[in-house]
Amino acid sequence: MESEVSQCRVEEALGIVVGKWKPVIILYLLHEGTKRFSELKRSMPGITQKMLTKQLRELEEEDIIKRVVYPQVPPKVEYSMTDYGRTLSPILEAMHEWGTNHVIHKQTIKVVEKEA
Amino acid sequence: MESEVSQCRVEEALGIVVGKWKPVIILYLLHEGTKRFSELKRSMPGITQKMLTKQLRELEEEDIIKRVVYPQVPPKVEYSMTDYGRTLSPILEAMHEWGTNHVIHKQTIKVVEKEA
DNA sequence: TGCTATAGTATCCGAAAAGATACCATAGGA
DNA sequence: TCCTATGGTATCTTTTCGGATACTATAGCA
Numbered sequence: 432m433e434s435e436v437s438q439c440r441v442e443e444a445l446g447i448v449v450g451k452w453k454p455v456i457i458l459y460l461l462h463e464g465t466k467r468f469s470e471l472k473r474s475m476p477g478i479t480q481k482m483l484t485k486q487l488r489e490l491e492e493e494d495i496i497k498r499v500v501y502p503q504v505p506p507k508v509e510y511s512m513t514d515y516g517r518t519l520s521p522i523l524e525a526m527h528e529w530g531t532n533h534v535i536h537k538q539t540i541k542v543v544e545k546e547a
Numbered sequence: 548m549e550s551e552v553s554q555c556r557v558e559e560a561l562g563i564v565v566g567k568w569k570p571v572i573i574l575y576l577l578h579e580g581t582k583r584f585s586e587l588k589r590s591m592p593g594i595t596q597k598m599l600t601k602q603l604r605e606l607e608e609e610d611i612i613k614r615v616v617y618p619q620v621p622p623k624v625e626y627s628m629t630d631y632g633r634t635l636s637p638i639l640e641a642m643h644e645w646g647t648n649h650v651i652h653k654q655t656i657k658v659v660e661k662e663a
Numbered sequence: 664t665g666c667t668a669t670a671g672t673a674t675c676c677g678a679a680a681a682g683a684t685a686c687c688a689t690a691g692g693a
Numbered sequence: 694t695c696c697t698a699t700g701g702t703a704t705c706t707t708t709t710c711g712g713a714t715a716c717t718a719t720a721g722c723a
Contacts, residue, residue, distance in 0.1 A: 441570040441639055443646030449565050451681075454557040468700055479682060484701065493649075494656050504690045505699035515652065522641050523557055529638060530559030533609075536631065540610050567711075584670055595712060600671065620720040621669035 444522065447493050452478055452486045454523060457512070460496060461520055465511040495519065560638065563609050568594055568602045570639065573628070576612060577636055581627040611635065 448454055455475055460466060466474075472483055487510060490496045495516035501507040564570055571591055576582060582590075588599055603626060606612045611632035617623040 439571055439574055439643065440646030440650065441564075441574065441642045442567075443649045444642035445565060445570065445646075447649070448557075449561060451558075454561065455555055458555055458557065469698085472700095477682095479684090480701070481683090481703090482681070485681095494652065500700095503699090504688080505697085506688095506701075508700060518645065522638065522645060525638050525641060526557045526560035527555065529634065530556030530561075533559045533563075534556065536610065585668085588670095593712095595714095596671070597673090597713090598711065601711095616670095619669090620718080621667085622671075622718090624670060 444519075447490070447495060448519065448523070450486065452482060453490065454526075456483075456486055456490065457495065457516070457519060458523055458527070460510060460512045461517065461523070465509050468508045468510065471510065490516070560635075563606070563611060564635065564639070564642075566602065568598060569606065570642075572599075572602055572606065573611065573632070573635060574639060574643070576626060576628045577633065577639070581625050584624045584626065587626065606632070 448457070452475065456471065459471065459474060468483070468487075471487075472478065472480065475483070487496065487498065491498050494513055497511050497513050499509045499511075501509070564573070568591065572587065575587065575590060584599070584603075587603075588594065588596065591599070603612065603614065607614050610629055613627050613629050615625045615627075617625070
């Protein structure tokens with residue numbers, strides 16, 4: 432039983448959460464519950480339709496979010512977290528907290544460097 | 548005080564941890580302590596010298612790891628986690644755990660799909 | 664004299680991710 | 694009759710990431 436670095440499963444979690452938009456999508460759905468495609472798009476200024484669709488499909492593929500299509504015209508599609516997807520919450524929250532602190536920490540480093 | 552998605556600081560943490568090699572480097576240094584450049588390289592088959600150097604420089608820049616150069620020839624350079632860098636540990640461990648479980652979960656989904 | 668080990672740099676290349684843009688179907692309303 | 698809203702797809706271009714390869718310096722050793 433050696434400590435093999437190659438058995439690292441961090442990338443499994445990372446692969447789901449990384450990207451410019453995925454954490455935003457997940458946190459939004461975690462906090463706001465069920466949302467329509469158009470609501471997601473409006474809440475993420477700068478994202479293209481193609482990008483949003485792609486990210487949502489990938490998250491759905493991994494069973495993180497649920498996609499419900501209502502047979503209407505114009506179409507209505509709702510997205511929400513799955514129970515399984517919600518298990519990501521502690522990780523996301525921890526990263527959010529760490530990230531918030533890191534912004535401050537970076538400024539502290541710079542000050543220390545200037546003094547030195 | 549509205550829940551603005553754009554204030555999301557997850558990316559701050561994510562930016563440090565993502566990449567093909569960074570989680571591996573961090574976990575290795577967390578578990579094994581101080582390591583020389585050549586030891587890191589040997590423990591990560593497939594990484595090029597350029598990549599390893601680049602990742603290490605970026606982690607050093609963010610105050611996650613410490614770089615100590617010994618004025619010798621041939622050169623000796625040691626890398627280790629900073630105290631601050633060690634604060635990433637819970638996040639990495641959580642992701643590792645989640646990732647390990649996710650590998651199993653994906654198989655479960657496939658089985659359920661086949662049955663349906 | 665030439666070879667090795669160490670910790671790098673410098674360039675170039677290909678693949679992958681992200682973005683811009685245009686297009687589609689159709690119910691309901693003006 | 695034409696326009697709008699919705700939730701997409703299909704292409705093309707740009708940007709970024711990662712990798713291959715070659716090059717560097719120099720102490721010590723045979």
